[in-house]
Amino acid sequence: MNNILVSIIIPVYNVEKFIVETIESVLNQNFKGIELILVDDGSTDNSLKLCEQFLEKDYNITLLRQKNSGVSIARNNGLNQAKGKYIYFLDSDDTIATDFIKTSYEIAKKGDCDIVVVGDYYCNRIQNVFVLPTCALFLKLDFLENHQDIRFPEKIQPCEDGLFSHQLLVLTDKIGINPAAEYYYREHENQNHLMINNQAEKLLRQIPEWFRILIDFYKRYNLFQTHSIDLARFVEHEPFELRYLSMPFNLNQKKELHQLIKDFVTKEIFPFMSRKQQKRLSSSFLLFVNSKNSLEFDRKYILKLRKEKIICKAKLILINTIPFRKIRKSLRTQLKEKYNKLQISSI
Missing domain, CATH: 1.20.1050 (Glutathione S-transferase Yfyf (Class Pi); Chain A, domain 2)
Structure with a gap:
């Protein structure tokens, strides 16, 4: 395909249960001009075979193979092959809504954006925190090529995407937002969570x-x-x-x-x-x-949380005295969210 507008890069490693649905969510986009780059990171299950089956069905798919080297190298290798004007990195166990790429591309083009932040949650967060997961970034290829020293750091995980995104976000003010973009994140037992x-x-x-x-x-x-x-x-x-x-x-x-x-x-x-x-x-x-040390902080932090919970409870009681129902409901929702966060906060 000659007129490639967006390159979607998917690193693949042992996701045979999910990869078909992920690929299909890309093929079902209501946007012309997509190339899909699959990078198999030495999968030991049927992931590679499932990817190979799609090569027979769609000419806009490129399949790269590498020995198991990690998600950073897989994404970087995919980026090296990309021909689109914009880049999107999709995780191999997640999916995107059918208009995800179309709406993100239109916002990027209209605003001549180096970066479009996608998803309502991340669009709100970017005002205060200059670090995002890869799934929240729709990136201009020229911008990436002008900063070839900034790539996903090898042998770093987690936070490889945080380090990558932070550096890019700091280097430009040409940032758009697409809060309407819907990304469907899948939680499952095989994810690489350090806590697990x-x-x-x-x-x-x-x-x-x-x-x-x-x-x-x-x-x-x-x-x-x-x-x-x-x-x-x-x-x-x-x-x-x-x-x-x-x-x-x-x-x-x-x-x-x-x-x-x-x-x-x-x-x-x-x-x-x-x-x-x-x-x-x-x-x-x-x-x-x-704080002088972690013990001092933990002690003071626990006291701080307790105080904030007491204040939240008091405010929830006072809200009942507000005569306007809509205002009561809005404030009550906000305070309950804050209180629930305090409840699950830990050290």
């Missing part, structure tokens, strides 16, 4: 490499003075919220992770931030960075 696989120690060994990649990038593009708040929010979201607060680290691991994050923030980020900028970070993260 109990690989906290492996993650802990990778985080210094995350920081090294970020320091090299910020120095290379001279961004510390202008984007330190974005770097701080990356650290707040990824190693703090998604890892320290959410994963089952033991006491020694928490102690080490706290020191890693604290040292990085106080030495590499805060010297470039004003007090006013620092106050734009969450109170929990500032408490974490300013």
